[in-house]
Amino acid sequence: MNEETTGWQEFKKGLILENPLMVLMVGLCAVLAISTRVENGIFMGLSATFVLVFSNIIIASIRKWIPDQIRIPIFIVVIASFVTIVDLSLKAYFPPVYERLGVWIPLIVVNCIILARAEGYAYRNPVWHSFMDGLGMGAGYTVVLLVMSIIRELLGTGQIVLFDKTIISLGPFNPPAIFILFPGAFLTFACLVALLNRYKMRKKK
Amino acid sequence: MNEVYRYFLIFLGALLIYNILLIRFIALCPLMGVSTQVETSIGMAMSVLFVMTMATTVSWVAWNYVLEPLHVGEFLYIPVFILIIAALVQFVEMFIKRSSPPLYRAMGIYLPLITTNCAVLAAATEAVKPGFLKLNIAYHFSLPEALVYTIGVALGFGVVIIVFACIRERLETSPVPHAFRGTPLAFIIAAILSLAFMGFANLLGL
Numbered sequence: 001m002n003e004e005t006t007g008w009q010e011f012k013k014g015l016i017l018e019n020p021l022m023v024l025m026v027g028l029c030a031v032l033a034i035s036t037r038v039e040n041g042i043f044m045g046l047s048a049t050f051v052l053v054f055s056n057i058i059i060a061s062i063r064k065w066i067p068d069q070i071r072i073p074i075f076i077v078v079i080a081s082f083v084t085i086v087d088l089s090l091k092a093y094f095p096p097v098y099e100r101l102g103v104w105i106p107l108i109v110v111n112c113i114i115l116a117r118a119e120g121y122a123y124r125n126p127v128w129h130s131f132m133d134g135l136g137m138g139a140g141y142t143v144v145l146l147v148m149s150i151i152r153e154l155l156g157t158g159q160i161v162l163f164d165k166t167i168i169s170l171g172p173f174n175p176p177a178i179f180i181l182f183p184g185a186f187l188t189f190a191c192l193v194a195l196l197n198r199y200k201m202r203k204k205k
Numbered sequence: 206m207n208e209v210y211r212y213f214l215i216f217l218g219a220l221l222i223y224n225i226l227l228i229r230f231i232a233l234c235p236l237m238g239v240s241t242q243v244e245t246s247i248g249m250a251m252s253v254l255f256v257m258t259m260a261t262t263v264s265w266v267a268w269n270y271v272l273e274p275l276h277v278g279e280f281l282y283i284p285v286f287i288l289i290i291a292a293l294v295q296f297v298e299m300f301i302k303r304s305s306p307p308l309y310r311a312m313g314i315y316l317p318l319i320t321t322n323c324a325v326l327a328a329a330t331e332a333v334k335p336g337f338l339k340l341n342i343a344y345h346f347s348l349p350e351a352l353v354y355t356i357g358v359a360l361g362f363g364v365v366i367i368v369f370a371c372i373r374e375r376l377e378t379s380p381v382p383h384a385f386r387g388t389p390l391a392f393i394i395a396a397i398l399s400l401a402f403m404g405f406a407n408l409l410g411l
Contacts, residue, residue: 027234028230028233028234028237029230029231029232029233029234029323030230032230032233033229033230033231072291073288073291076284076287076288076291077284077288080283080284080287080288081284083283084280084281084283084284087280087283088279088280103231103327103330103331106282106283106286106326106330107231107323107326107327109283109287109326110287110323110326111323112234181403182227182228182230182399182400182402182403183396183397183399183400183403184396185230185396186392186393186395186396186399187392187393187396189392190385190388190389190390190392190393190396191389193388193389193392194382194384194385194389195384197383197384197385197386197389198383198384201383201384
């Protein structure tokens, strides 16, 4: 097995087999909270992926010098630095998005996925694999986030608006606003997980 | 606005109207993970109340007396707050272990978990750094106001997680469709509870 195929496997693992949201059930909070618009989903997914990839790279490259007892604070400082970069860049270049995402940007620090990957993967694996792992986990996160926000925005408002342009419109009908309200997040996610469970049970039989 | 009324609004807003779990979706991991039994939920709720109050106090002091006078708050607040919380949790754990072993046995397992509990960081950031709070009242909190806000948030967390655990314990034995067993069902319960909490929206103009 050469280097490249294993890298690809690391990537695929995060996307499907060990999808952080649907299978491991960690880091759900942000997904439920900001999936009211596809635009939010894109920015949040990209921010989390950025932090995941870079914190994985840094931690994997300095892992030999990290003393075991204080590794968690070190991880958190590394992660917090990258979150600060995201925080300031979004604030500077996309103020309306920053306004909507609000406290969720600083909360990426405590997003369990990122710490879990740092502790569970990047701390024990070489840089290249950690990079692919971060990319895969980030992609898995972003995909679920996008699915959630597409369902919710489409059903809740009847259209999808991306950067002030209407992309898809369901035509004139009265959309059930519950989907973009709070209960809609829980309902949509419950149905997605139930669907996945059903699919798995079918497969077993 | 009258002083007492203002405190009341902050407290009620944090507790019910902007409930941290059901309306704002912060800290869902403990909600899903810990709420299988009423007893553990109570333990978790108590530990969160304790840590959250202390975290906000220390962060408030750090923000107003260190970060802000030095003009570094804007880009240092994330690492500083999270380190404060991590150090605090460690300290509280050691302190309780020494001073009250029964309490440690009751709270012990939840304490390390609280470091990554987003509710603590969220409450501290919102109560301390201006510009994050969506409540329709204050822009900058004084220390007592920040504390009232934090206690409201923590109690809101506690109430919901305990109610949630009660419902889940009952549903453990009921017949539900196979695909919905476990987490999906928990999310459906959360949806219905959240529907109930939406009834508080716009109460008292918040």
